[in-house]
Amino acid sequence: MGLFKKRTGVLPGFGLSLGFTMTYISILVILPLSMIFINSATAPWEKIWQTISEPRVLASYKLSVGASLMAAAINVIFGVLIAWVLVRYRFPGKRIIDGLVDLPFALPTAIAGIALTTLYTENGWVGQFLSFKVAFTSLGITVALMFIGLPFVVRTVQPVLQNVDKEVEEASASLGANRLQTFIKVVFPELMPAALTGFALAFARSLGEYGSVVFIAGNMPMKTEITPLLIMTKLEQYDYAGATAIAAVMLVFSFFMLLVINLLQWWTNRKFI
């Protein structure tokens, strides 16, 4: 590939390491993912359009995007709060709580799914105290996605908050601003890029999430069927063309989100260098 031309370098191993890297990602990432677009491009366009604009599929996009947005929004509020508390305050058990934030990264998603379902069914530990249904509704999907997305927000905001210059806050205070004014006008603008990055990361992850959602969702067509599940259903019916068409829609959206996240991260880093 002429694109990856070496320019400088005293150290050895450039050809070997880059050659191995390129071969590896070509086999595991580029070739497999391009199958989605190759298969979609060779299928008749009307048929693809029919598949991806079916009411049941449209309902799944709406649900996946809606529940993911809702979960990411709640996570931004509580994620910033948790990051704030962990960075600024001292309290017993703080180290343990800080370590626990990463639990959703470490716990298999299917296990999170069955645990949350058990808690939020009508006679579950949490569900019995609620006057509305959570499990097997879109609310349950949101709860599962909140679980999955929380560490993304906390772990993006936390380091930025640590680097916020306290002198600026002191200056704001000495100029007569109260604590709330200082937070809204001085601290929050500093945190904005990181909070948005966390939001985008959580949102992107939530859109494709499968394991934690399928158990709590109930999986009713038109009501609680997320897009990844729809792909799974089509596959089980050996409708490979249909599954591929929907996957292509999701992939395009994922690429778009990746672009947004890269731009946001560039914005975050620019502010702190």
Added chain:
Amino acid sequence: MSGHVPLPYSSPQIQKSSKEAEPRWVRYLLITLAVGFLGLFLVLPLLAIFIKAFEKGSTVFFEAISSPDAIAAIKLTLIVAVIAVPLNAIFGIAAAWAITKFNFKGKSLLITIIDLPFAISPVIAGLVFVLLFSSHGLFGPWLQAHDIKIIFAVPGIVIATLLITLPFVARELIPLMQTQGTADEEASMTLGASGWKTFWLVTLPNMKWGLLYGVILCTARTIGEFGAVSVVSGHIRGMTNTMPLHIEILYNEYQFSAAFAVASLMSLFAIITLIVKNIIEWKANKSMAPVEGEA
């Protein structure tokens, strides 16, 4: 990205005026809200797993984790991890070496491609290999002619897991090695060491904490992967069921205690992962300090 997060050691609290610090009741309220939220959404589900696992007594628990199907699932999960984690670790080292030690065009494009598996749905990661290797797939007829089975068999599970966990080690090593630069390696080469010797004696010790950290995250995800594996496994009991798939089957058969018993084993591993991760972060912070001072 979200990998290297320094531990939040708070600076010594100095007595502040009310304008610079929140009133005590606000502080307590915020701490209560944060801890309450984490308790409700993280701690409670974790507790539920262990309590439900032992709800029907320890006999049911031990029967569930020692049944032949469970043992087969544990074995398969370990086999997948033993193949996938080292491969992705070698890939991570090679990719980080190429990206951080040399300048070339298309570097940021390469990093974006390495990040891609983080952005795609696990279901799609499974689907793409069905499109390649199933009997209707691109290589299907050839594989059938040579009697090789990939989809609905162990190789498919390994390949789909490889795709999902591909970025973990590379993503830890790239930022770490970027801050370390190339000076150490160049010094070693100037002093006459060979390339491999330089790698083993200089680069590897420098990146050991980052590598270990990446390997731990990669292992956790490999073992717990559900969506991608679910697509390619075919759910053959005792043959192509990994631990998460075994849990799903038990749960869907209303064998809740058995499902949670196996789930509690995996949760225990997740907790150990978190503890090891925190120890590594602590160690890395300690050993990284002088390096950062030099830069």
